[in-house]
Amino acid sequence: MAHGGGKSAAATHEFAWLVAGVEKAAWAAGARRTTSTTATVVVPARPRAATRATLRFHRATQPPLGDQRPAVDWWSPRPPELTLNALTPDAAAALGGPDWLRARRRAAAERFVASGLPSAAEEVWRYSRVEEIELDGFMLAGPDGADPAPTAVVPTVVLVDGHLRSADAPAGVEIGPLAEAKGGEEALGGVLGDAPDAFAELNTAFAPDPLLIRVAPGTVVDRPIVVHVHAATPGAVTFPRLVVEIGADAQATVAEVQTSVPGAALVAAVTEISVGDAARARHVTVQELDPSTWQVATQVSRVGQSADFLAAGAALGGAYARLRTDCRLVGRGASGTLLAAYLGDGDQMLDFRTFQDHAAPDTTSELLFKGALADHSRSVYTGLIRVRPNARGTVAFQTNRNLKLSEHAWAESVPNLEIENNDVKCSHASAVGPVDPEQRFYLESRGVPTDEAEKLIVAGFFDDVLARFPDQAVADQVRAEIAGTLEHT
Numbered sequence: 001m002a003h004g005g006g007k008s009a010a011a012t013h014e015f016a017w018l019v020a021g022v023e024k025a026a027w028a029a030g031a032r033r034t035t036s037t038t039a040t041v042v043v044p045a046r047p048r049a050a051t052r053a054t055l056r057f058h059r060a061t062q063p064p065l066g067d068q069r070p071a072v073d074w075w076s077p078r079p080p081e082l083t084l085n086a087l088t089p090d091a092a093a094a095l096g097g098p099d100w101l102r103a104r105r106r107a108a109a110e111r112f113v114a115s116g117l118p119s120a121a122e123e124v125w126r127y128s129r130v131e132e133i134e135l136d137g138f139m140l141a142g143p144d145g146a147d148p149a150p151t152a153v154v155p156t157v158v159l160v161d162g163h164l165r166s167a168d169a170p171a172g173v174e175i176g177p178l179a180e181a182k183g184g185e186e187a188l189g190g191v192l193g194d195a196p197d198a199f200a201e202l203n204t205a206f207a208p209d210p211l212l213i214r215v216a217p218g219t220v221v222d223r224p225i226v227v228h229v230h231a232a233t234p235g236a237v238t239f240p241r242l243v244v245e246i247g248a249d250a251q252a253t254v255a256e257v258q259t260s261v262p263g264a265a266l267v268a269a270v271t272e273i274s275v276g277d278a279a280r281a282r283h284v285t286v287q288e289l290d291p292s293t294w295q296v297a298t299q300v301s302r303v304g305q306s307a308d309f310l311a312a313g314a315a316l317g318g319a320y321a322r323l324r325t326d327c328r329l330v331g332r333g334a335s336g337t338l339l340a341a342y343l344g345d346g347d348q349m350l351d352f353r354t355f356q357d358h359a360a361p362d363t364t365s366e367l368l369f370k371g372a373l374a375d376h377s378r379s380v381y382t383g384l385i386r387v388r389p390n391a392r393g394t395v396a397f398q399t400n401r402n403l404k405l406s407e408h409a410w411a412e413s414v415p416n417l418e419i420e421n422n423d424v425k426c427s428h429a430s431a432v433g434p435v436d437p438e439q440r441f442y443l444e445s446r447g448v449p450t451d452e453a454e455k456l457i458v459a460g461f462f463d464d465v466l467a468r469f470p471d472q473a474v475a476d477q478v479r480a481e482i483a484g485t486l487e488h489t
Contacts, residue, residue, distance in 0.1 A: 145232025234263025344377030
């Protein structure tokens with residue numbers, strides 16, 4: 001991903017007032033909006049030749065993105081296949097660790113062997129490219145991968161191919177291998193519970209070095225805990241596992257920076273976050289994977305009584321990058337905020353599945369996901385607000401908006417509600433549309449060239465998301481990445 005200079009990023013702030021002032025106009029022209037329970041917005045794209053695969057191409061006879069597109073033969077890249085013999089229960093148990101971890105690994109591998117990979121016919125995998133993933137041929141990454149190149153954000157922890165490489169824990173924070181930690185057996189899977197899919201099962205079975213970050217109750221961590229998660233081995237599958245525990249009344253921010261080397265690879269990551277009662281926790285993810293890397297990631301949080309949790313993410317890289325986000329509000333008065341900014345270019349596909357699960361009274365959640373799609377890139381957003389029978393007083397909002405920067409780009413947006421209590425206030429909305437011509441004309445009439453006008457509009461489009469990132473150094477890095485990408489679209 002190209003890096004841009006500070007000029008466009010600075011212009012974002014200068015132009016934010018314009019975008020805020022004409023938000024209504026931005027979606028009045030060319031956009032389609034709906035608030036129905038099963039809202040679907042489709043912008044068709046022509047079949048195209050794949051450009052990102054470096055090792056293998058796969059011929060598919062069915063379109064991967066739903067029945068709305070005509071059935072045609074098309075070519076698409078996929079990672080090479082991983083030998084199933086490498087993913088046996090015996091191989092999982094052989095990774096070592098205490099008896100309980102070996103038993104846990106074996107059981108997860110057995111469940112994977114019994115269930116196999118999911119199908120795009122399943123609702124939660126609808127529109128995905130999961131059927132293009134065959135595991136034969138990939139190798140399991142070993143512990144000797146090269147360290148990642150430095151980033152603008154200095155890491156506290158470095159994970160290379162799922163192996164802990166280095167850690168520098170601040171005061172009041174425990175960082176280290178979960179297998180060696182007190183209570184590690186209860187912590188692993190304590191938030192995840194039953195694995196939501198086969199990739200999470202594989203992660204439990206084959207994560208070589210699950211990492212625990214534990215913030216002691218009452219501790220205030222004054223700087224972000226930055227975890228650099230790096231896939232360093234082309235042709236390998238990696239299983240990073242991160243378990244975060246924020247104790248009661250504690251305050252902390254954990255940031256994940258995800259990178260990979262060139263060469264087809266598969267990353268199946270799982271992050272578990274437990275937020276104690278009355279705690280204030282922030283989690284930031286910046287996905288900057290190489291354009292040849294495939295990712296299937298799961299992020300699950302459990303938020304206790306009167307606790308406040310915010311998860312912010314930026315998705316910028318990957319050939320196919322999928323993230324499932326579950327925010328479970330289990331304590332009375334808990335609140336959760338989910339934010340994301342994503343930018344697709346080339347022939348990327350970015351896939352998001354979100355669950356705002358209200359399991360206790362007087363809980364609040366807000367979701368705002370914004371994406372822009374250039375070239376032949378594609379996105380899928382599917383979200384669900386679930387209100388349990390006892391969750392009276394729930395307040396929940398869900399919004400997904402997409403800018404279509406190319407006639408060949410494609411977006412699918414499906415917000416949903418599942419409400420089992422009448423004492424609630426909930427809404428959802430989605431929109432897909434081009435850059436508003438009124439905004440563009442406004443800038444052009446003041447001497448801004450057309451190309452620069454569109455870049456400013458797109459940058460401003462993301463600013464209300466990035467301004468809410470808990471760490472502005474990370475937000476500035478994302479702004480620079482977006483500006484650099486827009487320079488080359």
